[in-house]
Amino acid sequence: MRPNGCFGCGQDNPYGLQIESHWEGDEVVCQWTPKEYMIGPPNYLYGGISASLIDCHSVNTALSYAHKKVGNDDKYDRSIQMVTGSMNLRYIKPVPMREVELRATVEKVEGRKYFIKTELQSDGITCVRGDVVAIQLKAAQ
Numbered sequence: 238m239r240p241n242g243c244f245g246c247g248q249d250n251p252y253g254l255q256i257e258s259h260w261e262g263d264e265v266v267c268q269w270t271p272k273e274y275m276i277g278p279p280n281y282l283y284g285g286i287s288a289s290l291i292d293c294h295s296v297n298t299a300l301s302y303a304h305k306k307v308g309n310d311d312k313y314d315r316s317i318q319m320v321t322g323s324m325n326l327r328y329i330k331p332v333p334m335r336e337v338e339l340r341a342t343v344e345k346v347e348g349r350k351y352f353i354k355t356e357l358q359s360d361g362i363t364c365v366r367g368d369v370v371a372i373q374l375k376a377a378q
């Protein structure tokens with residue numbers, strides 16, 4: 238998806254998180270390592286960064302799923318656009334300042350609403366769990 242200035246996934250945003258998400262079976266997965274200035278509590282990741290990671294990874298999961306639904310697996314179609322409608326997070330454990338893994342699944346689709354469940358894990362332990370509703374924009378349909 239270029240050009241892409243998105244703070245979460247934009248490869249063209251040097252100040253962003255630059256996450257890269259890919260399918261692994263029925264899950265969308267991303268490995269990502271924080272910069273040291275993204276710290277919140279001593280030794281742990283700032284919660285807003287976890288939220289941004291889950292937000293972007295989830296919306297991209299919905300976006301990619303919407304592409305798959307119309308049989309398009311490899312080319313980005315700019316007429317399909319998604320935004321975050323709502324996001325509910327549960328911070329279960331603090332997130333250590335090292336590589337994390339995001340794992341997302343599409344729970345269901347209702348009209349333009351995509352219900353995504355995403356876990357942020359550290360060393361295989363779930364630290365943050367997110368329920369995200371991504372909404373496909375009307376004009377794009």
Ligand SMILES: CCCCCCCCCCCC(=O)SCCNC(=O)CCNC(=O)[C@H](O)C(C)(C)COP(=O)(O)OP(=O)(O)OC[C@H]1O[C@@H](n2cnc3c(N)ncnc32)[C@H](O)[C@@H]1OP(=O)(O)O
Nearest residue numbers: 238240241243293296297320321322323348350370372375
């Ligand atoms: C290079 C490329 C890079 C691509 C990069 C891609 C990655 C992007 C990742 C970043 C994501 C973001 O930060 S996005 C930015 C943050 N989000 C936003 O700014 C969204 C602002 N809100 C809006 O624009 C609007 O409210 C929308 C689009 C969400 C909804 O407006 P609408 O399209 O008119 O929809 P509307 O008819 O009202 O509702 C449609 C259905 O959705 C439900 N619905 C409406 N709003 C919500 C909501 N907030 N939460 C849950 N559900 C909702 C309604 O009940 C309805 O359900 P029913 O009656 O049909 O059952």
